[in-house]
Amino acid sequence: MLETFAALGNGFALALQPDKLLFALVGVFLGTAVGVLPGIGPALTVALLLPVTFKLDPTGSLIMFAGIYYGGMYGGSTTAILINTPGESASMATALEGNKMAKAGRGGPALATSAIGSFVAGLIATIGLAFLAPALVEFAISFTSADYFALMVLAFVTVSATFGASRLRGLTSLFIGLALGLIGIDKLSGQQRLVFGVPDLTDGVEVTTLAVALFAVGEALFVASRHKAVVEKIEAVKGSVWMTKEDWKRSWKPWLRGTLLGFPIGALPAGGAEIPTFLSYSLEKRLCTKPEEFGNGAIEGVAGPEAANNASAAGTLVPLLTLGLPTSATAAIMLAGFQQYGLNPGPLLFAEKPDLVWGLIASLFVANAMLLVLNLPLVGLWVRLLAIPQPWLYGGIMVFATMGTIAAKPSVIELGMLLVFGLMGFMMRRFDYPIAPVVIGLILGPLAETQLRRALTISLGDPSVLVKSPISITLYVLAAIALLAPFFISALKNLGSNED
Amino acid sequence: MSDTETGLRTGRSSPDLGVIAVGIALITAAAVIYADAAQMSMAPLYAKIGPKVVPQIVAGGLALFGLLTVFGAFRGWFPAREEEDAAGAVWVAAGLGFTILSLILHFGFVAAMTALFACTSRAMGRRAFLVDAAIGAAIGLSVYLVFTKLLSLSLPQGPLESLL
Amino acid sequence: MTFFNRFARAAVVAGAVLASTGAVFAQAELKIMAPAAPGGGWDQTARSMQQALVASGAAKSAQVTNVPGAGGTIGIAQFVNGAKGDPNALMVGGFVMMGAILTNKSPVGLDRVTPIARLTGEYEAIVVPANSPIKTAKDLVAALKADPAKVTWAGGSAGGVDHITAGLIAKAAGVDATKINYVPFSGGGEALAAILSGQVTAGISGYGEFEGQIKSGKLRLIGMTSPERLPDVDGPTLKEQGVDVVIANWRAIFAAPDLSADQRKALLATIEKMAKSKEWQDILKQKGWADTYLSGDAFAAYLKTENDVVADMLRSIGLVK
Numbered sequence: 007m008l009e010t011f012a013a014l015g016n017g018f019a020l021a022l023q024p025d026k027l028l029f030a031l032v033g034v035f036l037g038t039a040v041g042v043l044p045g046i047g048p049a050l051t052v053a054l055l056l057p058v059t060f061k062l063d064p065t066g067s068l069i070m071f072a073g074i075y076y077g078g079m080y081g082g083s084t085t086a087i088l089i090n091t092p093g094e095s096a097s098m099a100t101a102l103e104g105n106k107m108a109k110a111g112r113g114g115p116a117l118a119t120s121a122i123g124s125f126v127a128g129l130i131a132t133i134g135l136a137f138l139a140p141a142l143v144e145f146a147i148s149f150t151s152a153d154y155f156a157l158m159v160l161a162f163v164t165v166s167a168t169f170g171a172s173r174l175r176g177l178t179s180l181f182i183g184l185a186l187g188l189i190g191i192d193k194l195s196g197q198q199r200l201v202f203g204v205p206d207l208t209d210g211v212e213v214t215t216l217a218v219a220l221f222a223v224g225e226a227l228f229v230a231s232r233h234k235a236v237v238e239k240i241e242a243v244k245g246s247v248w249m250t251k252e253d254w255k256r257s258w259k260p261w262l263r264g265t266l267l268g269f270p271i272g273a274l275p276a277g278g279a280e281i282p283t284f285l286s287y288s289l290e291k292r293l294c295t296k297p298e299e300f301g302n303g304a305i306e307g308v309a310g311p312e313a314a315n316n317a318s319a320a321g322t323l324v325p326l327l328t329l330g331l332p333t334s335a336t337a338a339i340m341l342a343g344f345q346q347y348g349l350n351p352g353p354l355l356f357a358e359k360p361d362l363v364w365g366l367i368a369s370l371f372v373a374n375a376m377l378l379v380l381n382l383p384l385v386g387l388w389v390r391l392l393a394i395p396q397p398w399l400y401g402g403i404m405v406f407a408t409m410g411t412i413a414a415k416p417s418v419i420e421l422g423m424l425l426v427f428g429l430m431g432f433m434m435r436r437f438d439y440p441i442a443p444v445v446i447g448l449i450l451g452p453l454a455e456t457q458l459r460r461a462l463t464i465s466l467g468d469p470s471v472l473v474k475s476p477i478s479i480t481l482y483v484l485a486a487i488a489l490l491a492p493f494f495i496s497a498l499k500n501l502g503s504n505e506d
Numbered sequence: 507m508s509d510t511e512t513g514l515r516t517g518r519s520s521p522d523l524g525v526i527a528v529g530i531a532l533i534t535a536a537a538v539i540y541a542d543a544a545q546m547s548m549a550p551l552y553a554k555i556g557p558k559v560v561p562q563i564v565a566g567g568l569a570l571f572g573l574l575t576v577f578g579a580f581r582g583w584f585p586a587r588e589e590e591d592a593a594g595a596v597w598v599a600a601g602l603g604f605t606i607l608s609l610i611l612h613f614g615f616v617a618a619m620t621a622l623f624a625c626t627s628r629a630m631g632r633r634a635f636l637v638d639a640a641i642g643a644a645i646g647l648s649v650y651l652v653f654t655k656l657l658s659l660s661l662p663q664g665p666l667e668s669l670l
Numbered sequence: 671m672t673f674f675n676r677f678a679r680a681a682v683v684a685g686a687v688l689a690s691t692g693a694v695f696a697q698a699e700l701k702i703m704a705p706a707a708p709g710g711g712w713d714q715t716a717r718s719m720q721q722a723l724v725a726s727g728a729a730k731s732a733q734v735t736n737v738p739g740a741g742g743t744i745g746i747a748q749f750v751n752g753a754k755g756d757p758n759a760l761m762v763g764g765f766v767m768m769g770a771i772l773t774n775k776s777p778v779g780l781d782r783v784t785p786i787a788r789l790t791g792e793y794e795a796i797v798v799p800a801n802s803p804i805k806t807a808k809d810l811v812a813a814l815k816a817d818p819a820k821v822t823w824a825g826g827s828a829g830g831v832d833h834i835t836a837g838l839i840a841k842a843a844g845v846d847a848t849k850i851n852y853v854p855f856s857g858g859g860e861a862l863a864a865i866l867s868g869q870v871t872a873g874i875s876g877y878g879e880f881e882g883q884i885k886s887g888k889l890r891l892i893g894m895t896s897p898e899r900l901p902d903v904d905g906p907t908l909k910e911q912g913v914d915v916v917i918a919n920w921r922a923i924f925a926a927p928d929l930s931a932d933q934r935k936a937l938l939a940t941i942e943k944m945a946k947s948k949e950w951q952d953i954l955k956q957k958g959w960a961d962t963y964l965s966g967d968a969f970a971a972y973l974k975t976e977n978d979v980v981a982d983m984l985r986s987i988g989l990v991k
Binding site for chain 2: 171172174177178181182184185188192194195197199200223226227228229230231232233395396397398400401402403404405408409412413416417418421422424425428429432433436437438451455458459460462463466467469
Binding site for chain 2: 733734735736819848849851
């Protein structure tokens, strides 16, 4: 433990050198700037900058990559809150409540709770990375396909939190998402499903394309169709720009819970950032004392998922640094970054290049603090973006949504999907179908199917493998509790009221 | 799954035609998915669950919800919809449509963004089409320069872009 | 317009980075298409070529465009239509594209472009967890012969180079290649975790994916698919252990269809100059790519035999009828 502190101290000595600070600053800026662009995530930015940074020293460029990584996570949330355009799939949960808050003139507190929550989560998770990584990675590696499937089941059970007014329409939305998830090459057999001879479809539906189409394009269409009847008035600021005492009180617990979900799941080789954000969203909805506010801009629904999102980013670095396992696209590119300097992440890296590893971990703290310092003062500016006249605001949103797609994949089919799914989002709004379950279905469906079939392939078709490990049993129990608890609680409440 | 909710259409006098259309669309999608799964030839080797099973479950679910939706249209399960002004939505869709067209006909990125911005702005009720087009062009141009010159990403080129 | 200020500021910062490292943006002369998204292997090959072509003086300039999707089949279709007869157009491609053309039943194949040269390649490594009873390729073959179902393989996507390698090993061992229990994983990290934790019998992927784990002793390298031992890999080949499988995940450069003999010759010379340059050799070393340079007619002949092997194996696996 003491050694760890000493090593971390050395790391800080390295990371706080002026030139390293500059690298972190550049990384944070680039990451945020690019993170706001839908479809262009941190992975792409790091990839594009890889050849450029080759001539820099390894520590400096890796520190810059760390900045880009954390910055990208921040950037995605800003657009999700302000213009309902999640920059990446992990900020979709943030858009649900965050954009409602922004429309009600509470964009300031939403951005602030997101920035501070990300900072808190990043801080705790980076501490976890420094101290728990070796233990956590053992747990992460022991996760089998069957355990992942159990985790997906738990995630599916909690989707109902996003269903809104009607269970029929919520389930329909979810199944539309599952259907879209079928499109493309089946991962396990290599066969094409629902491709209809269109080569572009073999890669499946891109999550960001669907999310941007449903959220941003669908909304632009919907608002345009009603601008005569209902003049949507967005007040940029109503009440305080900053978080009130009440906001703080409602935010701190979700931050911590989000971190606890995000960090370990992010550390799983197939965990990702989406699942912890969904889990956090539905957990907060369950625990919230004012559940009726969910769907209308509950601050817990921003605070929790944002913390989970950032904590999972730090979690991803656990298997990368300790084992050299790249578990996300960004991590894979960062691994390539390590390798271009002849470094191989893994157990030996901590021993062979302690300066570099601890410098990197320390610079994660630095990048995190930098992001908070940069973002909080910007909140006031950001929310004024909403005061732009509506025609220009939506014009900007459409340009923004489209250019991300064009830059990531300049294909007619991809833009066609943006239009078709945009129209679908428009119809869904008109008929009062919830949007989020479609995206969740698209993300979770293929994951769950792949893990299930992979587990059964390894077990030669023996289904008992699904309930063999303590991890999967625990997850199924949690899923059962999540499913049944509302019934028990309402039964108990009824009992209570009968006694009166 | 009988939903009781606010904003019901009262009575069962007139079935909601829009909702029936939604239900039929869902059932059609289910049929397409089922047919697609049926033509897959490869059997799973070791796992008992192959590439057909999940599509069949999804198709089943969509068909069931489609039927319930049609049923619900007669029972008034769906909230009433507000009047819409199709023209606005058409302008937005047209802007996006033009962007797709410009990819096919090589109008270039800036032209596409110009039209998209101006059309969307028009959709929201502004009438200053030329001013908006100028703003759109300025945005498109600056984005083009940042993306291609700084991030070395390739964006669609047209006559204007090849001059830069 | 605070919104765009942020861009502008990022642009200035990014500009400073670019300027400080001496990157220059020149007008294009050669155009290299990477039929994949930025960041992947083909894109890295294209961008590395861009660097080496200009730095070595083999070309005045080079511009990279990305046309991602469907294992490169979208890119090649666009290349054949758009670049016909253009003596400055190049496209990166490789083993994966060859497989994708077959499995996707792409109407445009590699026979429609002008092969220039194979540039790099990565040999496949077969690994087992350190505590596995399997010590050599012979043990693996014995296990396969005993019951192919019980030998689970973790590797990349179905029908990809890892899958084909697994099939070839079974075939070389005299086991029905259709019976292999191959489990595709989408990311390298996920497959590695499954191998390390012993969920699967063996792992199969490019050597680079496993290098760190092999060196730290967590994975045992039981065979490489290279024709002979490689200088920087400490382990035997499959071939020397009596399993006759030689396969590489190669990457190559192609030119447009309908070139005149002179135009083809000029491009061959340009690429040759680049491939032999110090700049390109440095990049290969830095990225850990093997130099598998093979050009002109020899490369064209190689493509044909390779295509037969791949098509044959994809038929056995059942992905091509």
